[in-house]
Amino acid sequence: MEENLAQDYHHQQPLLATHHHQYDYTRKISGLLLSSVKWVLIILMWVVFVTWVVLIFLYPLNSVNYWVKDLTKHTLATFLGIEGAAFLIFSGPILVIAFLSIPYLIISRKQQLHHHEYEKKNSGKYGWSHRLSTFPVLVDGPFGVVSAAEVIGIIWFIVFVIWAVFVYALRDLTILDEAELTTQTKISYMLQIAGLSVGLIGIFCLAFLFVPISRGSILLRLIDVPFGHAVRYHVWLGHLTMIFFTLHGLLYIIAWTMDGTLLQNILEWAESGVAKLAGVIGLAAGLLIWVTSVPPVRKHYFEVFYYTHHLYIIFVIFLAMHVGVIFFSIVAGSIILFMLDRFLRFCQSRNTVDVVSATCFSTGILKLVLSKPKNLQYNALSFIFVRVKEVSRLQWHPFSVSSSSLDGDHIHLSVFIRALGGWTRKINENFSSQSFAELHDLHPQINVEGPYGHELPHHLMYEKIILIAGGVGIAPFLAVLSDIFHHTKQGKPCLLKHILLVWAVKTSNDLSLLSATDVNLIHSNFSNKVNLEFQVYITQESEPPLEAETRLDDKAIKSFAFPLANRRNMLSGLVCAGNNIIWPGIYLITSTIGFLILVGSLNTFYINPNDIPTGWFHGILYLACMAASVLIFGGSVIGLWHLWESKFSQMSCDQHSRQHYNEPETETRNDLCEYLACSTAIQYGIRPNIKDILESIQGHVNVGVIVCGPPSLESNVAKQCRSLNMRRNIHRAIFHFHTHNLHM
Template sequence: MGMMVRATVLALLKASMILLFAGWVALWILKPTEMWTKKWKGAEESAGGTVFGYYGLNFAVYTFPIIALAIIGSLYLNDTASGAISSRQRKTSLSSLSYPIIVNSLVGIISVVEILAILVFVIFLAWTFYCRISNDFEKLTPAKSLKLSIWQLKYLKVATRFGLLAEACLALLLLPILRVMPVLRLLGIQFEASVRYHTWLGTGMILFATFHGASTLFIWGVSHVIQDEVWRWQKTGRIYLAGEITLVLGLVIWITSLPFIRRKQFEIFYYTHHLYTLFILFYLFHAGDRHFYAVFPGIFLFGLDKLLRIIQSRPHTYLLSAKVLPCEALELTLPKDPKLKYSPTSVVFMNVPRISKLQWHAFSITSSSNVQEDTMSLMIKCEGWWTNTLCRMITEELSSDTHQTKCIPVAIEGPYGPSTVDFLRYDSMLLIAGGSGITPFLSILQEIVSAKGSSRYKFPENIQLIHAIKRSQDMSLLSSISHILRKQALGKLHLKLQVYVTREEQPDAPARILQDALSQGQIVHFDAKATSYAIHWFDKPTVTAAILGIALILFFVLLICFNHIFIPSEKKASTLKTKGADSKTKTPSSVVDLILLSCFVISVIVSMTVALMLRWRRIKKAVPSTSPKKAGGFTEPSSAEPHDPLQEHEVHYGGRPNFQDIFAKFPNEAGGSDIGVLVCGPELMKESVAKSLQQTSQGSSAKGRSKFTFHSLNFTL
């Protein structure tokens, strides 16, 4: 009976989310049509005579659906948390949608489902532009203040409508970078994979906004009014100066986000990105509250998401130990709450106040929560200023004479990972890693081995791990799974490792080098303080849903109250008139905008106060984690073994892996018909794997052989 009730509840939650999303999409499709415009004006006039006003109607129609979707999504994920591991029975034809269609150095690897999503969005933008501009051309009347020819007037209308296309991009811009709020996670999209959707939307928004702004300035220039218009801060309607400031801020953020700046000058990218607060503020002043409600869901969720993450990262925890590997990498161990469970391939964001109080960096978790119950391990490659500074801090501790070294406080956000683990559905798996791209696979292998005895799920029985590295010492990155590579407690699982050392020649005993690399590394143990709290997740998704609900209800109540208090009733009717009307009684647009902004700020502060109280209460109940148990689950390798299992693995020197040859041989070696290909590493390697897979799949589909399913993972952002 309990299972039936749970299934019914999940079905109702799922149906509610589908209806909300479908209604929101239908709203955006109807919004540019003349029919909707006429009906909407009538609806606003009717709402103006009620206690809710036009502002309540706009909020309920444009903003509420997505926030309600996030609330229901949190409840849905809470009920499905126990089934976080995806079983083979859940496999559907949707897996073929991950097949790489476009492999290009400019845009990267784009799958079938991404192509479909891009096409749908482009069609939507074209539909919006066509509906708006065709209606504008039908009602074309010259403006009294501007002496424009027909072509100039048409061009100005085109420029104006490009601003609406930028608005559509802004409505979606912040949704892909939500970490706590379950929006894209409901679709099985991880945060680090969705960051590029944020990049695409941001680029599109800036292109449309630049054309919108530059073309408007051009028309003002040819009509000789640019000096009058460019500095105008109108009392009502669209504020031109605010729009110009918004465009400049957007361009600064976009330019400093370009890869050659972001990678080489991360601090510039990081700090200029915080200009988004001013960008949103001046966009509100420029577009007005009616347009702002359309993009408000993403802003509302992002604001709460950001503050929830700040709360979760307090108080600081401390490093328990650090293993310094010969390949200039660190394996860090931190304390965590035994109740905290996470999926393989999850990431955390880490801040070290002694290095920088503002910079956060993402790292893949290399451990499994089923193996290390009260600790968590991260792998960090020392390649940039921030990571090199951390490496230097830890290596300096190695030279100290004391056994217990001074603790290093750190702040942690996360972990963030997929709601389901889809790699378990395959018969066999090919894991392809380049350099430190091995980190997500370390957690995958530990998860599979730790759950090998489970009768609930059927796991892949054949796994081949391909690891391409530059030098032999980089094999030490595999030290955390040395017990797995030595075939300890693998049961029916068959794991084969192939290492490709690209910049060294063949030595006399490659197997011995692998054995030495896996055993190398110096460990530093830190003196944990009594205040060394373990890492806790913020709370259950139900708490996130409750906080969202509090903020949503409070905002709506404040919006109604503040409008009735600060906008006298005799002026409310005038706010619904044409924006071009010059009336002394009309409320300034900036006042209405500031009311909306104030309601948002107050609702966020109150809901975050509630979240902080819940967090503090939970931490006070928690016992500080000062000496966690040694992570176990596997025995140490015995030197008395007559046969070294490491000899079964292969180490190749002086060349890169031939992926086409690997894809051709693996089905015969593994024997499975459904093969998952997971790749993580440099973009060039991912593209090479995707191209080889395209060629192999074309041949195998014709011959009816094994089916490959491609998945690209990221280990850095």
């Protein structure tokens, strides 16, 4: 019988082999086709981007100005209206790039699933863009740690500003030389022309301002820059924009004062042209935002910073009325993308999310485990924004996710909250001061935005990674370790061979955070495939504590697991960075088409027939079309998207009701901590020597260095990475610097 089975198998084997060969051949053809389409999309996006940048640079020239005005005459009588040329030239490109990024991201995700991206990375040849973005150039300056790619961007803006100022100044002097005016009139006229010029430069800076602040933007996913990093660009651009707008206002005020018409001009609200009072109101709102966003105010009076930042609504509305529809069309593209993102975040954050369990540590740290649908995927090193209505109805605070989307039953997400400010202290007190019976009756729920994070899992694309954490900064690295474990266990793409985790804490009590680590992290399969080395530095203790104190105290850790019946409200995936791209793409395209339909209808049936001037009224109607397109057309897509998502959430709820979630028993926690204590190098009374740690890496290998901790630790690690990379030889490691700090 066995011989017959063996013969049958032997006869079938060539057929199976042929089928397998055909499958591989088809897969290679499919992969080649996807790569070809992807390269076409990349080329198209670069062509559009470079053309856009060149037009912005050349716009100050008279020849380009005349060309834009000539194009405006051709669009004036069409549905595009008088603003059509400005919109097509300056806002159109950013929207076209966003459209092209949709199929690009879909293909990238498919390649990721078929290992193509990882096979490319496995060659050890990282692209120039990756090298530039992970090489720190400036470390201790006013901008913090700045990579080579960011330096290029800063230089680009500086060159543009110098070029624009020079061209406008040269043109203004030419006009003044040709005019026969008195000296005082010339000075006043020169100040007004200079004010107009710097205001126009500010408009172009504003065209970029709202792009990095769109947390779940397709553009941020395209360039793989998470919101925590992109917000720095918003800060830099915000300062630059307000400098030019402030100069714009001051120059006009000085000129009007010289002419004796200051009050008359400030209060003027013309039907056509520039509404000056609207500009004054908008500038006042912008100045309040600017003053309250400087680091001292933002750090010590966060609520003042947070609340006044919402004046951006007033700023944008009065800007549209001040500059009119033509100049507002220059910034319309980025504002549309921001409005789409803001409305999507608003829809997601309306849902309450159930707290599955809570763990209070003696060190003032609270671990919350939240309910999520099984199909919601996100990369490690993600973060979420949290609002607790009982503490504040308006405040949202970011926290790193400490779990992997592959953990356990895939329906939980956890975060650590350290009690540092008033808001976080109140949350910790709410859980730690109440008994389990009281919390059982409360059915705690919170509002959540996110998760936000990288589009690609960079921690899986290096042969070696060094994770450097300070204090509660270990939380996101627990997610990284868990994610790596699940990838290796399930045979998913992962290049990692060696992990070094360096953790600096103040006291031994902080080690209690390890009790929240899944015991599966020390599974034998993990240690066989990836070498994990753990170094702990306890900086404020000179010697180990007594043996009786090394075990976890049950009284020091307080855990609550809430009833299964209360876990019906799950985290929405509307703005999740690691989730699908199809629905966000439909949302973007539908809303943009809707905007064009509304503007075209407005121009065709109202603006053009009635000769409505290009003043404040036209500007506010244009802005209203933007808002209506997001609410009507985008809202319809979100409704369908929510129904589609609800089906999967309901399936997760049904599975959820049959599953149990409990915090690890105390004995398991103690065993895990004892295991880690035995296998970990713990040093007392010293800080980690970053230079020695990095120099210990031998061989020509790409090493990912990820830091999560205070700014001093981040700067130190960046400085050492820069130093070693600059004086390395061909046989030494290349260090790629990443930071996980949220620059709020």
